[in-house]
Amino acid sequence: MNGTAACVDPDREELISLIYEASVHPDGWQPFLNAFHRSLSAYFSAIMFRHRPHGSLTLMVRRGDDGEDGIPSRIYADIAGSGPIDYETMESGQIYTLRDFSAHGEIATAPVFTEHLKVADKGHLELVAVGPADGFRAQFLWVRDDATGPLDAGERAWLKSLLPHLERGMAIFARKILLQVSSGICTEALEQLAFGAAALDKDGRILVCNRVADELIDQSEDLRRVNGRLIFRRKDHAQTIREFATNLDIARTEAVFRLRNGEETIGVLARPIAPRAADNAMTTARVIVYLHALTGHAQPSPVLLSKLFGLTPSEAMLAILLSEGATLREAAQQMGITENSARTYSKRIFLKAGVRRQADLVRVILRSVAMFGNG
Incomplete structure (x- = not known):
């Protein structure tokens, strides 16, 4: 240990648990950062989420040991943005210090050091990247004071023992975020074109329903909801949906029909979805129904x-x-x-x-x- 003992008894199991909690619940990254911050006896800590090539950036920061969260955005921008840190060249899993990005002697003149770290006696900035440089990755950054010093060999070994969990947690988190983005784009595109989409399970229960489908279902004379199920009033329509939902060997792969909607007509395209073997048949979507109001202008x-x-x-x-x-x-x-x-x-x-x-x-x-x- 350097100077004041740091990471005396870090609760490694708690940190690992927080990593996997955060991987599925984005709000969980702040509790992880708080525990990470305390374990490192840091003055300042941050997590930066970056998605290349899109360039999105989300920040979570913590400062001080008194529970104060957040620092002025101007100060953080100076610390994160004033060289010499080159985030793009960082290798995943490698622990870097500020000196790794500076030629010998240049560290003393770097603005991030002279204007922020040195004046506050917080001269030890370190960071580690997790994830591919050309995809979704996170950079964990921390600053410690001169009395505590940089991570020693034991602390580095402790941090490296967390990295496999951080890599797995970030991979899960990245898939979740990118799926949400993809789903959001598809949903927005459907709604921009005034298309409704609803997914039904084998009993006709509505599993997913976008805003346009909600409105068209409520408006149509040929549709109604009963205890969360979508009911087609016409027997031939109901039979088609029932066959799609329950008969996995059905020859027909699509059906097209029309519904009444006052003076308008709603066009419907229904398609069966074959469940995967690993899915639970009680909750798996079996039918997707697309709806579109066939108004004159459409x-x-x-x-x-x-x-x-x-x-x-x-x-x-x-x-x-x-x-x-x-x-x-x-x-x-x-x-x-x-x-x-x-x-x-x-x-x-x-x-x-x-x-x-x-x-x-x-x-x-x-x-x-x-x-x-x-x-």
């Missing part, structure tokens, strides 16, 4: 579809009706043509749009609306 015009896919006016009109969930018979009746003629038109539509099924046509047309508007 529908592509026949002119747009004609330009995009080279459809004739009659083919374009039939494509729109099919994308709304109409059957060939229903579409033929609305257009005043025979069902055989509608079937002939549909084959041409599928060929020109490069699809084989009505569900694929729905996706192509909805994508055209999202990209080009209603024409």
